[in-house]
């Protein structure tokens with residue numbers, strides 16, 4: 530302990546980071562307020578990525594800060610296994626009230642990854658509870674991201690997140706992804722591509738519906754580089770799932786809480802899935818928390834299939850419904866409501882779209898995609914060095930005072946929903962300047 534050196538970067542094995550590269554030229558954030566971070570060298574950095582797609586109400590929001598402080602002093606921890614505390618029930622009710630349809634039952638986790646694995650487990654256990662234990666297969670989609678648990682990477686479709694980790698879950702198949710460069714520079718949802726959902730029929734024909742538990746997709750694929758769904762695609766998935774008794778799971782870890790100008794993508798697209806995963810914006814990123822929301826009938830199936838005093842679902846986390854996370858979640862939902870932030874995102878969408886597409890014609894830009902307050906700007910890769918140009922752009926944006934997210938050669942932009950139009954212009958202006966100077 531005494532040997533620990535302050536500011537020694539060695540010990541922290543950083544997630545999803547080129548550790549040696551980072552530690553040779555670190556980028557540290559030391560404070561945040563509103564739509565800005567402060568860097569360790571004292572610069573104001575415009576937050577173009579809501580942290581990591583999570584701080585939808587912006588940073589340093591006093592009501593959330595105070596709620597967490599009060600909660601820590603009043604009740605620091607309480608178990609939720611065979612015990613409870615009031616705020617977990619209150620937050621679950623508030624989340625249920627926000628969700629469309631009969632998505633009314635809320636299971637708390639601590640992250641999006643845990644939410645994804647929880648949803649997959651619930652899907653398989655649900656079919657068993659209703660007497661169809663043969664339904665164990667899970668269907669995901671190429672380029673999908675559902676966190677890093679074994680369930681999430683098995684159903685997910687990002688090769689680098691899968692290939693190092695063995696044989697993953699058995700009995701998983703994948704739909705094709707929905708991206709098509711022939712539709713480059715589409716504004717909003719692509720008008721064509723609905724037929725890609727019909728591929729699910731082929732997968733069902735191959736495996737037989739009696740073996741398939743669920744399909745999980747992000748309504749808008751975020752982490753792979755922002756792929757809005759083709760018009761009618763999600764509706765088609767819903768139709769095929771209904772036809773074959775397959776559960777439809779929407780991973781709304783990014784799309785939830787206003788990112789697409791509605792509370793949830795399920796609302797924006799008018800499709801009610803059977804299970805929804807949430808995280809990130811649930812607490813505005815302040816205290817780790819995720820959730821799975823299930824339709825009422827699904828929950829009732831578990832209740833009806835177990836003896837009166839029996840545990841109905843053998844699953845949970847020590848920190849499921851942690852008091853600090855619940856307090857943060859309640860204060861966050863109040864802010865979203867009181868400031869009308871979901872509606873604000875919808876109002877900003879046309880300006881945001883215009884600003885994003887103003888980069889068309891900038892050097893290296895091969896596609897721009899957008900929906901709600903999220904955009905992806907895809908750059909042509911440097912031959913033989915995939916990802917190098919994207920990373921260079923990301924670093925240069927940071928040096929120029931803008932935080933974005935980079936995945937391969939795609940810059941993803943998803944600012945806090947409190948952003949002003951002039952700041953949206955500033956954001957895309959910085960990217961434009963960086964692109965003009967990029968190799």
Ligand code: PLP
Pocket residue numbers: 639640641642643645674675676677747751752780781782783808809
């Ligand atoms: N699902 C989606 C759609 C995500 O975008 C993410 C994270 O970006 C996750 C799941 C995983 O969430 P977490 O990093 O909190 O485990």
